[in-house]
Amino acid sequence: MAAFFSQGLQNVDLEEHFFNVKELGEGGYGRVLSANEKITGQIMALKIMDKKRTRQQSFLQEFSISYLLSSHPNIIGCNGIAFTTINYFAFAQELAPVGDLSSIILPHVGIPEDAVKRCSVQISNALEFMSEKGLVHMDLKPENILVFDQDCHSIKITDFGLAKVKGTVITSGCGSKSYMAPELGDITVSDGLVVDGSLDVWSFGLNIYCLLTGEFPWQVATLEDEGYKCFVDWQNNFHMDNPPEAWRKIPTGIRRMFIDLLAIDYMKRCKATEILKYVSESWKEDSPDAATGQEDEDPMKSSSVQSEESMTSDLNTSQGSVSITSLSYPLTTDSSGSQSEMTPEPHKDNMEEALIIFDDEFSLHVGAEVDIE
Structure with a gap:
């Protein structure tokens, strides 16, 4: 192309x-x-x-x-x-009228539960589509998710400047460090890292956490970061009764979802669409809608959200003709913590065999902070 x-x-x-x-x-x-x-x-x-x-x-x-x-x-x-x-x-x-997701996240609060669910379902469908096309976004974050209405009935992923073909071997990390999977920080130049969809799944899990809480659970996924170290201990020491402090605000019913999305071992990470199993659960302990007695529509029935079956026709929709000549918030980190007992299960859906491609250019373009006059 x-x-x-x-x-x-x-x-x-x-x-x-x-x-x-x-x-x-x-x-x-x-x-x-x-x-x-x-x-x-x-x-x-x-x-x-x-x-x-x-x-x-x-x-x-x-x-x-x-x-x-x-x-x-x-x-x-x-x-x-x-x-x-x-x-x-x-x-x-196309122009997004509202802006990006980061502009509507309230610090230490996030966004309403129903909106989080709508966003999560739509993002998971988009990531599944990218996976089917053999592509990995590599920089999934609220700033790269555009909003088309205030209630998030329609959101769209953008900015594919760091995107990679699955199977590409990279020898340095790329993306935004707060959303980067731990294996991106452990890359050695001699061995490199084979890119696959599990990298986007990790970022997806952190995006959901930020939407729910208006905070990061850690600054960067390395053992030098106390918040991340506590999370690793939680995954590795299942006899412990309590999760880290940052995860106590997440309802018990969906902690398993985060354990699967943020599995330290990338081979055990689930697919992004695994979140569909949890939409009937409560995602916030104190839902503003519940407190006021207001109810929003079921995000699984929203016109902007589609089941796997109904997605088929959309995924096969062909593009129109190409026209070249006719130009027709700040999130904060809660790094204190303690630990729980959920054992992550292996998920091999992300581990299909991929063609290995060596990538000598680690980002697809370099910054352009320029005067456009």
Whole structure:
């Protein structure tokens, strides 16, 4: 796909094709703008990357992955518009009206239980779809999950700049350290690490914890971090009666879910869709909805959430034609702790045989904090 898109990549004048260009945000890897296309008036998000810091192949790889995955209802739409300017690479995506998940998380509180469940089901479906396509996101966090309504009936994963093909061998960690699996911190240059979906499953588990509590259970998954060390002791010493302090706020009924999502041994991690077994459980000890007597709809019956059977037709939906020439919060860490008795079971669904690919480029693009004027 990258080779195909490279043939039609044209150099254009941004101001000639777009109006109402506004900056939405920036990160370590680029900037996102909102803009209206002059021909159609359509508003869209433009992701731009500085040519001085980004190889064309890296840009095309991210664009191709975004386009490949965009048919899924919980992955950001990408309509096939990619181009260059004198100084930048750019491609267009659908615009999220609310922002990202991090903007709605209340510190030490999180978001309402029903919204957490809706988010979790949608993210799990998106990760399952990515797994079927042989891809791993590598940087799943609330900042990379876009929100389309305040109650989270529709959310979509975005930013595939660090995405890898399953089976790729990496020799250094990548992603956001608070969401990185422990094996990413133990990589040796000589041996490397084979990328698979269990890395996203770990990040997914931490995303759910942050949505529920508005906090991190630890800063980084190394034994030097007291919060993480207590969690490891909890998994390894099952005679202990109590979980660490950070996990006492999680209801007993779903602690098993976290044990499986955050298994220290990546071979024992469950699939992301395992969370579907827990949606009938209480996910917060003191639910705001329960306290006020208000009830929200069952997230499994929401129009934005689909069963595995109903997902089939969506996963097979074909994309429209490609258009190249027609530019038609702060979370805090609670690191105190003690320990429990749940033995993680092996989950081999994530361990299918994969083609081994050695990756000499550890991130798909480099930051573009630039002046767009």
